Amino acid sequence: MAYDHRAIEQRWQHFWEANQTFKAERRIGRPKAYILDMFPYPSGSGLHVGHPLGYLATDIVARKKRMQGFDVLHPMGWDAFGLPAEQHAIRTGAHPAKTTAENIHVYRRQLKQIGFAYDWSREINTTDPGYVRWTQWIFLKMYERGLAFQAEIPVNWCPGLGTVLANEEIIDGRSEVGGFPVVRQPLRQWQLRITAYADRLSEELEPLDWPETKQKQRDWIGKSEGAEVEFPVEGREEALTVFTTRPDTLYGATYMVIAPDHPLTLAITTPSQRAQVSAYVDAASRKSDMERTALNREKTGVATGAFAKNPLSGRRIPIFTADYVLGAYGTGAIMAVPAHDERDFEFARRFELPIVEVVSPDGSLHENLERAYTADGIAVRSGAFDGQPTAEMKQNVLAHLERQGIGRRRINYKLRDWVFSRQRYWGEPIPIYFPVDTAGDPRQGAAYTIDYTQPIAVAEAELPVRLPELDDYRPGDPQGPLARATNWRFFQKDSKWFARETNTMPQWAGSCWYYLRYLDPKNERELCSAGAYDAWMPVDLYVGGSEHGVLHLLYARFWHKVLFDLGVVKHPEPFLKLVHQGPILGTIYRYFGAVDGESGALYAGDDANVIPIDGPGDVRFALKTGEKLEERWANEPEIEWRDGTPFLRGRDVRVVPVSEKMSKSRGNVVNPDSVIAEHGADALRVYEMFMGPLEQMKPWQTSGIFGVRRFLDRVDGLVGRELGTEMDLETAKLVHRTVKKVGEDIDALRLNTAVSAMMILTNHLNGLPQVPREAAEKLTLCLAPFAPHLGEELWQRLGHEPSVAVAPWPSFDPALCVDDTVEIGVQVNGKVRGRVTLGLTASEEEAKGAGLADSNVAKFVEGKQLTKVIYVPGKILNFIVR
């Protein structure tokens, strides 16, 4: 009874391709929907079953919208610049472009066999010269506006990758890709002035229909409102300016701290402290991010010997330098208020500095604080401000400082400018060149000097700047591998020599604006035409992994806002609604074995009799009797089930299933190709949607797909039966409710319960002597977005012309979706004791009578005093007795 999925799926995939069923076109008077997936990086290992999850959700939404008469843009492309292709090139010598093209070929084939409703005529590839041209064009526009600039700055240099990294690409002092250590090192870099957009990037999140990602971005941008205050330094003209969010605690500032890398640190240091301070500054500059974040919990610092004057209290306060103050945030110096800041408190304790309470929870004075009091309160020891609550005092102090001209309101951000150059080959060349001072021909080895202070933009007409051919792609040189392509790098113009920029753009560049290129992918005159923009933008639904919550989504919003200011786009935000699909986990099975190895090994099985111990390497567990054990892992084929418990095949060793992110090294990857070959693309699609809520993390269970395939076979069987014209009321109600629920669930991306609803209908229809035609048709139409191949097949079998993809979405009769009678629970003192069927409009008297007529209810009420009756029509009847 199983249908032939191979034949059906191939036939309809060919049909869609031949008929261009999913070509996106705008028609007068139709609503539009732009439904976008985060396009993949085509890696060498192909897709695993986790990849299509988000694509399936959008595909179902897109297919339903199309059936509802929307013009739908649902495109796909490739984010094809990236490290893996380049690393492969270094190992094998194969050109990254070649590897990338091969990988794309595999990805395209895999996606097509899943049956996505993409408009493949709009496919884009970020490495195409026709695409790179516009990425470079946007860069030049930023350069013209001063948003792209060079600076010699300490950057995050990753020797393992031979390149610099953006702050966002570093996790715990290591590279996000590869996990290599990162060190601080000064280098000439291109940066993008994302900080100029910090406020808009933070504030304009507000109206978007996004999940928690909104808050993550806000936190990353880290807007904080406060004040800049000047502290006069003894014996110097210029004051030391600090940033604080707590101007109300100014009277409690008992010392100051200046960052080791602050330009004034050495200048203000007194001769007697010079040696100590220089040593501290040196040590701090050599520390990598890792050391600073991981090891440096204990506060360190050195007195500079200098003193400042607290502008409000008039008190003479010492100036320290300490690395808990960051040179790059605020002004690089702080006023320290140990009584009301945990870090300052810790430092003050360590260096025996005075701790003066100036904010009291209740207005009374406290001595010998045990810890910093960081909450709001009432001002004390604050001169004329005493007694003011924190919020009020902030305003008053600010006003006072502004009148005196020694302070002003100020907003600061954690966000830093985006280090935008990479010392790698496989990226977009930065379209800039520099004058060269040389006596001969640098391509022939003549000595030369490049004047990096005079960057020149490549003329728009000369875009794109293409990558040169290279024999050796290895990184390592801070100038990047492109510096080795001397014939490409150096050129003459008006008999002067010039050198191209040899850094390339980071992987994120291409994905910052790709959603705009889909609108008009072949346009050679503009990145997209105004007509194409107006037809489709903004993106109505964007689905992708939450790992891109800060990186890609922040960068893309930034570029979009720049393009908005340029007049290229007309909306301040590109993505109205964002959803993150959860990862699909692979399952492996854990057990324990003796360290000695296979021969005579002691197999301890599951966790029950095993305890963790401290030890080197893999030996982190032992039997309770003391024998040391190693953690071992088995995957699905090595497992057999006995009475619902997994065992190691052929052995008496119990194993414990553990779900983890799918990865090659764990051997828990499930390949969609094999699932499709065995069960069909429709079964894969429906199973992935049925697994659970889209946004949740879910373990893949191969057995689950059997149930889904059985369901599809049942639907196939139903529609194959002789159909009737009559439909009984119960069936009609269920059919119409299912149509309603499936439609609503798709709109809300509750795809799992939509599938469940269709299963319920199918089970019901299967029990009928004859299946009504209307039921079969509506079920087919509901199922079509989920299982489109089977949907087409059944639609045709029902006597309709293809394609079901453009058939109208089924309607439902609201009257059939509400019950006139309903079964409700009858409670006595809040416990359910019976149930009665009542009309929705039944009065309390009727309900009471019906409820008491239930023998079991009567039993609990009998002999007691009925004190109250709670009746919510259609919901509950509750008798309160005493």
Place this chain on the structure above:
RNA sequence: GCCGAAGUGGCGGAACCGGCAGACGCGGCGGACUCAAAAUCCGUUGAGGUUACACUCGUGUGGGUUCGACUCCCACCUUCGGCACCA
């Protein structure tokens, strides 16, 4: 440490504007079909209890609000994700 999300049968999950907890699927058990197996179909399946019913317990833990709490409030525990000296 801070921010965010989540804890429900053997498993994935459903219900959550407070109103019959466990839909749907997997797995298990029993049966039909078969020489047999697979596939398919039917029944059953939270725990305790009972011949059967009744009944008792049950949505991470402890409290609270309510006629009534998986759902709301407070405290805590655990898991996952993010940030991490940002003044």
